[in-house]
Amino acid sequence: MVKIQFNDGRSIEVQKGTTFATLAKTYQLESSTPIVAARVGNVLRELYIKIEEDLQDVSFVNLSQKDGMRIYQRTATFLLIAATQKCFPHVTVLVNHHITGGYFCEFDQMADCTPTNLARIEACMREMVAKALPITKTTVPIDEALKLFNTLEMPDKEALFKYRRTSTINVYHLDGVDNYFYGYMMPSVEQVTCFKLQPYAHGFILLFPDEANPTELAKFVPQPKLSAVFRESEKWARILDVDIVASLNKVITQGRLPDLIRVSEALHEKKIAGIADQIAKQSNVRLVMIAGPSSSGKTTFAQRLCIQLRVNGLNLHVISIDDYFVNRDQTPLDEDGKYDFEALEAIDIQLFNEHMSKLIKGETVEIPTFNFKTGQREYKGHKLALGEEDVLVIEGIHGLNERLSYAIPRENKFKIYVSCLTQLNVDYHNRIPTTDTRLIRRMIRDNQYRGMSAEQTLAQWSSVRRGENRNIFPFQEEADVMFNTVLIYELAVLKQKAEPLLFGIDRKSPYYSEAKRLLKFLEYFLTADTEDIPRTSIIREFIGGSCFH
Template sequence: MRTNNANGDMESVINVVLEGKKDSFPKGTMVKDIVSQLLDRAEAERVLCVMQGGVCLELNEPIMKDCELRSITFQDEEGRRVYERSLRFLFLLSMKRLYPDKQVRMLNSVGYGLYIALLEGEMGHGMTRAIQSDMEELARQDLPFHKETWTREDAIAYFQKEGWQDKADLLRYRPKEKITMYRIGALCEYFYGVMLPSTGYIKAFALKAHFPGVVLLAPSPQTPDVPAPYVQRSKFLREFSQSQQWCGILGAQNAVDVNRMIKDNKIREFIRINEALHDRSIAGIADEIVSRKARIVMIFGPSSSGKTTFANRLSVHLRVLGQHPKLISLDDFYRNRSEIPLEADGKPDLEHVNALDIPLLAQSLEGLLSGKTVSMPRFDFTSAHRVETGYDLSLADGGPLLLEGIHGMNDLITSEIPEQMMYGIYVSALSCINLDDHNRIRTTDVRLLRRAVRDMRFRNTSIEETIDMWPKVRAGEEKWIFPNQEKADVMFNTSLHYELPVLKTMAYELLLAIPKSAPEYLIAHRLLKVLHYFLPVGGDVMDEIPPLSILREFIGECSFYDTH
């Protein structure tokens, strides 16, 4: 309700619109009070933060001028990130209370959970139960997250005192002199983003012991009031374990380690070892395909994982073993644009499995496996139509067929293929180095950076357009790709520990140019918060990246592609 101050000064009143509802409030009213007044109780309880233009505001943020706000709930990715940051703080607070001499590293996502391990030692069932019980008690106490502004040097001194040297070293690369810290009791932390107002907002979580660490489970978007069930992902965790071994070989766990390589002029050797590890892994997969006598190799995974380059490199390794592989892309089996299923907004759903001509694909595979020469389609993405002239393909020389595309292991595609003939490879950026021990770099953000650079350089698509498309791409991955990943016989991690300094060189200034008022600012700012902490690299380092590297698929000059 509109109110005047004692002098009738209307400048102390602000007008706020939230979800189409408008009212006036005293200047400086907190977001959570505006939310509780404009929304009904059930709606208000679901709000975790709000958006003002492209900026995310905490519920404890005072509003100082007229504005329009948008509610962010657990259904929004940013809402889930806010919840997870606060949940991680709660975990660290319990660790400090119960096991103050133990240090942890927060590593990688496992479904809707986060895998956490001790730097030294193991977490058993007893330790897991004790931490969960303490976290539940802290949530019941509804302790406020106190937001404080520190100098960078004060934060560095605090992290050194706590024994978090990785965090202290990382802040030396921070471009800003001030840093936002959050405090509860004796614990202060920085999680590179907005937090919840208090621990009482963290209503659903669970801890699952997973030797040698634990999985911290948050809710899923579908069931925000209960923690997601733990789903055993043995192949993913096996690949992650190998990734940790690679980190040891490379001597790089966190961003600071990569920066040291750049400063000490060791980055070229770092690139060579990184690429050699990829090559060794691909060679092992080729050996397994030949040993299994697989006829069809399904190569699938989410967007910007490097599937096409991986498929071409695998083909080279199979040729070394005397095979004659043939490579086809599921993209050539797209239906004409007018035949593709529509989304709720009436636009074609290009991520839907039925965007592919499944009957034609089944017919083509049946013909190839029976020894026939088959006329294969080609799809032109410029015209969004299948071209009239395709090409003939035969497996008469006995080589395996490599089939690459996001839907490779979907049951609609694989149901007619004899299981003993098929070999599935899930290709994705499965793990990445951390910013520091408590802040991982999400592989989805790395894939978005890859795609933004590729689209800008080779598809005449601005970085803003790529960011706009990304939520739909991610929704398609959650629905069509991730549920099938454990069907694969093997997983290949396309992450490269040196790629973020390279991608920074190409994307940083463009991301900086996106204004706060733009809807793309939220994601651009999130990506910048990662890239801030990496040193850029020069042309001499770029020249060291081999022409067959997965990264070349995105930055250009890959020798597999004429257009690059």
């Protein structure tokens, strides 16, 4: 017998060799959503693992936790791939990006993506769930894995392993289908009941449980503008022949990275110039409003846009929404009783609209400055009036929300959504979350410019994400233009700065499992040098050396 001490104080004894899955069945009734993994201290454990010794600080992971949702989504993706292979052996599923509550997927042959075929695949998935088919894992030498995926005609997996430093690879098996996945799986598909295949654009969306309410399926909300940006980015990745990590590693080993950097930066500049041209053609635009989630590179984008607008003959005035914060004693509080600086009510909306309206009419306005030390708005004689060729550039998280600028006619505003939308995937079945790229960017910047540890950044991240979900993402389709700040080569550059920070997180830290996950993810990339990155690059905002700071 072995003793299990749970983190809630309870303890039990079980037969040595009992799996976490067997143990979880006893506690499933206490969980409103499926238990998908266990946690021993701060370390995740797959449920198939046998318990061979006494354990302390044990808990179970369900869909209410981010790790649990990731495991569920990964398992549902494997279920989709296995069902597709059974129904249509000639079809390859490409898992592209997260959108509208699920993963946008497509088939290698677009003609195969019909509602009839999708319905047949979904029915097969549900049959596999009804049979409670197990998922097993074996660890094989890397040479054996290379042979396996060559036989299975998965060149993306074969190329990925070529650059791995580990000597073994974990292979998952589901009803005769073998595959590799970055991250843990559920021990069977029995509880993968909440999903749907939703036809969309030229592909479909594998819908998952709603992250805010995991007992229900996420609501499908079309996002045509965001989808178009993703499609454009993926098209460019394929044109450059760098759509998966192995392709980027190949570029680095062949010494072609400097050329890839130049092309990627030129593409950014061309897109920014095009946005500036679009604004300049609309003579009625007086406010350019820029918004986007954390670590999207908004500051550098705004600076580069201003340069291109000046090339078009416009005079620019940059206004920070932060200077219109209400005084500290009027700042709203969040659910924890702390100042909520991200709430729209933290801004003096009435004063902001009065000032913007007067400026558009040609009147002179004294722009305030917010003193963050005293928590008071101050006036220091900063007076402003707009000429005929003058445009206001306003950056802030609420820029896309019409409530921020309710008094300004829509035709006088040009809204830009800026985000870091990852176009590179680990392979055709393992996607790179956009949030991971932003998190790594922020971690490096926080350490370099704010003296914060990676652990402190991780501690703040859930709060940052809540603010984005509330104040930014609901309004992204309001934008006139979306700009993707991701650079196809950047994770190879960020790796060398992020890894030392993540290794600094102690095993006893509650953020250890997240640090371990990110470190494993960065292992896929070869390290790239920074000397060829121009000082105007958006990535310089995070790694240092920007000419805009």
